[in-house]
Amino acid sequence: MLHISDLSFRYTQKPILSDVSFSVEPGQLCGLFGPNGSGKTTLFKCCLRFLPIEQGSIRMNSVDVSSRSVEELAKTVAYVPQEHKPPFPYLSREVVLMGRTPHIKGFFGIKRQDKQIARDAMDQLNILDIADEPYNQLSGGQRQMVLMARAIAQDTPLLFLDEPTSALDFQNQMKIWGLMEDIVAEGKTILACSHDPNHVAWFCDKVIVISNHGIVGEGMPDETINQDILDRIYHNTCSVCSNSGVPMVMPKKVALRMENY
Amino acid sequence: MLAERHINKIIDKLGYERHDDFSERRKIFIIFILLGLVILAGVISLTLGAYNISVDLVYKTLFIHLTMGDISSISKLHNTIIWDIRFPRLILAISVGGALAIAGAVFQSVFRNPLVEPYILGVSSGAAFGAALGILFHSIFFSIQIFAFIFATLAVVFAYSLARVRGQTPIVTLILAGVIVGSIFSALVSFLKYIANDSALREIVFWLMGGFYYASWNDVIMLTPMVLIGFIILWSLAWKLNILSMGDEEARTLGVSPEKNKAIVIAIATAVTAFSVSLVGIIAWVGLMMPHASRLLLGPDNRFVIPACFLMGAFYLLVCDTLARTITMTEIPIGIITSLLGAPYLCYLLRNKGKSILG
Numbered sequence: 230m231l232h233i234s235d236l237s238f239r240y241t242q243k244p245i246l247s248d249v250s251f252s253v254e255p256g257q258l259c260g261l262f263g264p265n266g267s268g269k270t271t272l273f274k275c276c277l278r279f280l281p282i283e284q285g286s287i288r289m290n291s292v293d294v295s296s297r298s299v300e301e302l303a304k305t306v307a308y309v310p311q312e313h314k315p316p317f318p319y320l321s322r323e324v325v326l327m328g329r330t331p332h333i334k335g336f337f338g339i340k341r342q343d344k345q346i347a348r349d350a351m352d353q354l355n356i357l358d359i360a361d362e363p364y365n366q367l368s369g370g371q372r373q374m375v376l377m378a379r380a381i382a383q384d385t386p387l388l389f390l391d392e393p394t395s396a397l398d399f400q401n402q403m404k405i406w407g408l409m410e411d412i413v414a415e416g417k418t419i420l421a422c423s424h425d426p427n428h429v430a431w432f433c434d435k436v437i438v439i440s441n442h443g444i445v446g447e448g449m450p451d452e453t454i455n456q457d458i459l460d461r462i463y464h465n466t467c468s469v470c471s472n473s474g475v476p477m478v479m480p481k482k483v484a485l486r487m488e489n490y
Numbered sequence: 491m492l493a494e495r496h497i498n499k500i501i502d503k504l505g506y507e508r509h510d511d512f513s514e515r516r517k518i519f520i521i522f523i524l525l526g527l528v529i530l531a532g533v534i535s536l537t538l539g540a541y542n543i544s545v546d547l548v549y550k551t552l553f554i555h556l557t558m559g560d561i562s563s564i565s566k567l568h569n570t571i572i573w574d575i576r577f578p579r580l581i582l583a584i585s586v587g588g589a590l591a592i593a594g595a596v597f598q599s600v601f602r603n604p605l606v607e608p609y610i611l612g613v614s615s616g617a618a619f620g621a622a623l624g625i626l627f628h629s630i631f632f633s634i635q636i637f638a639f640i641f642a643t644l645a646v647v648f649a650y651s652l653a654r655v656r657g658q659t660p661i662v663t664l665i666l667a668g669v670i671v672g673s674i675f676s677a678l679v680s681f682l683k684y685i686a687n688d689s690a691l692r693e694i695v696f697w698l699m700g701g702f703y704y705a706s707w708n709d710v711i712m713l714t715p716m717v718l719i720g721f722i723i724l725w726s727l728a729w730k731l732n733i734l735s736m737g738d739e740e741a742r743t744l745g746v747s748p749e750k751n752k753a754i755v756i757a758i759a760t761a762v763t764a765f766s767v768s769l770v771g772i773i774a775w776v777g778l779m780m781p782h783a784s785r786l787l788l789g790p791d792n793r794f795v796i797p798a799c800f801l802m803g804a805f806y807l808l809v810c811d812t813l814a815r816t817i818t819m820t821e822i823p824i825g826i827i828t829s830l831l832g833a834p835y836l837c838y839l840l841r842n843k844g845k846s847i848l849g
Contacts, residue, residue: 279739303745310743315736316602317790323732330733331745339729361513383744 230255230387230418231276236285238268238275245271247442249285253420253435255386258413260433260450261422264462267440269422270311273389277308289387303331306387307380311395314372318363321375325351325360328382350381354408369396377405381412388412390421394428406432426467426478430454438462451476497522517794520787524801531805532580535812540819541571548572579705581714583811584804586702586766587776589717591803592724593759594777595784595795599735600752601661608763608777611668611756615675616645617767618698622682625693634697638768645671646760650753659752699823700771702811709769720762721800727755728792735790773825775832776803782839 232252238245245268253259261269274280276287278294287294289305297305307328319327328350329343351357356374359367364375373396380388390409394402406428409419413434423429429436429450436453438446440462446453454476456469468484470477479487497519536552537545551564551572561569593608601610609615620641624634631637653659653667683691724731730751733741738748763777784798807824810831814824 274739277739277743279742299742299747300745303743306743308743310739313737313740315740316604317599317735317785319732319790323789323791324736327733327736327744330729333729 230257230290231420232286232288232291233276234286236272236275236287237283238271238280239283244442246275246439249439249444251437251444251447253418255418256413256416257434258409258419258421258432259435259437260429261420261437261439262424262426262429262454263422263439265424267462268442269439270391272439273308273391273420273422276389277306278302300331303383303385305385306389307383307385308389309373309376309380309391309393311391312369312372314365316365318365320361321356321364321367321371322347322351322360324364324375325378325382328379328384331383331385346384347378347382350378351375353381354378354404370398370401373397374401374405377408381408386417388417388419388421390419392422392424394423394425402428426454426459427476430476430478454478493526494519514794517788517791517798521794521797521801524798524805528584528801528805528808531808531812532584535580535808536572536576538812538816539571539576540815543568543571552577574707575705578707578710579702579811580808581710582702582705582770583807585710585714585717586770586773587780587803587805587807588721588800589713589762589766589803590773590777591780591784591799591806592721592796593763594779594803595781595792595799596724596731596755596759597777598781599731599792600755601665602735602737603661603665604782605778606665608759609672609772610665611649611760612645612671612675613642613760613763614767614772615672615679617642617764618679618772619645619675619682620768621697621771622679622686622694625697626682626686626690635768639764641675642764642767643760645675646756646764650756657749659749696823697771698825700773700825700828701814701821701823702770703821705770713765713769716765717762720758721796723758724755725793725796727751728796731755731792731796732790735792771823771825773807773828775828775836776806779832779836780806782836786839 230253234250236249237247249272261272263269271280275282276289276294294302325347326339326344329339329347333339333343348357348360351360354374354377356371356378359371359375364372367375373393377390377393380390393409394405397405409421410432413419421433431450433450436446436448436450437444438453438458445461446458454469459467459469459478466481467478468481470479470484470487500522537543537548547564547568551561551569553559554561554564555573590608594606597606597608597610598604617638620631620637620639621634623631623641624637649664649667649671650659652671653664655663679694683694686694730746733744733746734748734751734755736744741748741751780799780803781795784795784802788794788798807828810824810827814822814827
């Protein structure tokens with residue numbers, strides 16, 4: 230579904246990504262994992278052509294993205310950004326309805342069907358109660374849920390989620406991960422970045438670890454989220470335990486406490 | 491109410507069912523009411539003026555003209571005042587008010603800033619310079635209107651190309667470029683004022699304050715179709731305008747190319763503004779205030795804001811112009827009235843409803 234080869238990008242002199250290659254198969258929930266400033270968001274932005282790449286190629290559905298128009302790209306990939314706040318008080322349901330834009334044709338093309346799809350997406354996330362509230366007056370977590378609903382309404386085979394759970398409470402985090410699992414079960418593909426090694430290890434089908442401008446680990450989550458890689462990217466601050474087969478990443482101090490117990 | 495039932499029938503025909511879409515029905519209803527208000531204001535405005543003509547004579551004249559009847563039953567003087575002076579002036583006020591208001595709504599959406607007005611890219615200063623040239627050097631710059639339009643467009647093209655770097659036009663640079671170009675042209679206008687003699691200076695100052703004194707059918711024929719075409723195009727792009735107001739990256743992910751669409755809507759909004767300004771001078775406040783007022787009534791969705799804005803701008807300028815020509819013996823420049831009425835209104839909006847319009 231997504232094939233990236235030899236991707237490099239730099240902000241004027243500062244290299245951000247160099248020679249990044251990986252691919253995500255259809256129906257996979259792929260986690261993108263790495264420390265702050267390692268280039269996860271930049272990678273998304275390169276794939277979406279917000280940023281001009283220095284070299285390499287990005288293919289979605291075996292078509293190079295550089296040959297795609299903005300309209301075509303929006304039918305292929307939906308993007309949930311980390312944080313943004315528009316200046317005008319659009320209602321949440323209007324924001325979700327905006328997700329239907331790539332499918333809208335003609336003059337006044339918003340159909341009842343589009344409204345229904347937007348409504349269903351909000352229903353799926355249990356956020357119909359904030360449908361009539363101004364989006365830019367919601368809390369960060371609520372906004373994240375609305376953007377998630379918008380991405381679902383956009384109905385694309387590929388979804389890029391930039392830290393979709395960063396502002397959410399525990400229950401909503403689990404709801405979003407559960408939802409992502411449902412989405413890939415429908416045959417869609419997700420590339421989601423996260424800062425929580427446990428989430429990545431528990432819910433993803435595949436993990437890509439990036440650090441220092443490149444990929445340092447790639448593969449199945451229980452193999453990739455290992456002591457060696459976490460030590461490298463987090464400088465010996467956590468330890469990977471296993472609780473009857475389920476991997477569990479903990480701060481070193483807490484893990485020590487467990488051993489002493 | 492009869493009118494309400496009729497409006498509801500029309501809304502049914504537009505495809506909005508009664509049991510859902512409640513709020514959108516309400517919005518369309520409000521737009522119809524605004525349309526009624528504009529017509530009402532027009533009907534009243536036509537009967538008012540320095541020269542006293544009885545109400546039934548006014549409507550009789552109008553009726554004869556609209557039905558292509560025999561006009562000879564009306565005295566020539568009355569016919570001239572009603573049909574050749576008041577009526578075109580009314581249509582012109584409606585067109586200019588609508589044009590400035592929708593241009594304001596468009597600029598505010600594209601620049602993602604609710605405090606932007608249509609003159610932000612230097613249209614007004616460019617037009618002022620062109621007009622001042624026309625007033626001062628009439629033999630070379632033969633038409634005030636044409637040169638006002640040329641320089642208004644030139645100013646915006648200049649600002650836009652100044653702000654364009656590597657195929658991108660970031661909003662902050664665009665606004666800054668507008669300020670720069672605006673101040674250059676303002677300085678040039680000041681220079682022309684400085685070298686102008688007393689009567690030319692007086693004329694420039696009056697032009698800058700705006701007014702419909704010389705409104706004629708020619709002006710209407712030049713402006714009104716342009717404004718209507720601009721309005722229809724912008725209205726049809728209203729949903730894209732919503733997307734653009736979310737920001738460039740958002741627009742791209744939703745399949746709306748920001749560069750292309752921004753250029754189109756800015757060009758149209760600038761064209762209608764430049765046309766209006768070159769015909770009637772610089773009228774402040776309409777373009778800033780009306781988008782706020784319509785968002786307050788209808789929410790930020792441009793599919794409803796654009797038509798509401800057009801009608802509210804039309805209504806506001808119509809009322810202001812009627813006041814301008816009736817409250818004193820001589821005419822007051824309309825710019826003075828729009829500002830005097832507008833400033834307190836915006837003040838009220840900000841103090842009481844600031845949260846709901848500015849978020």
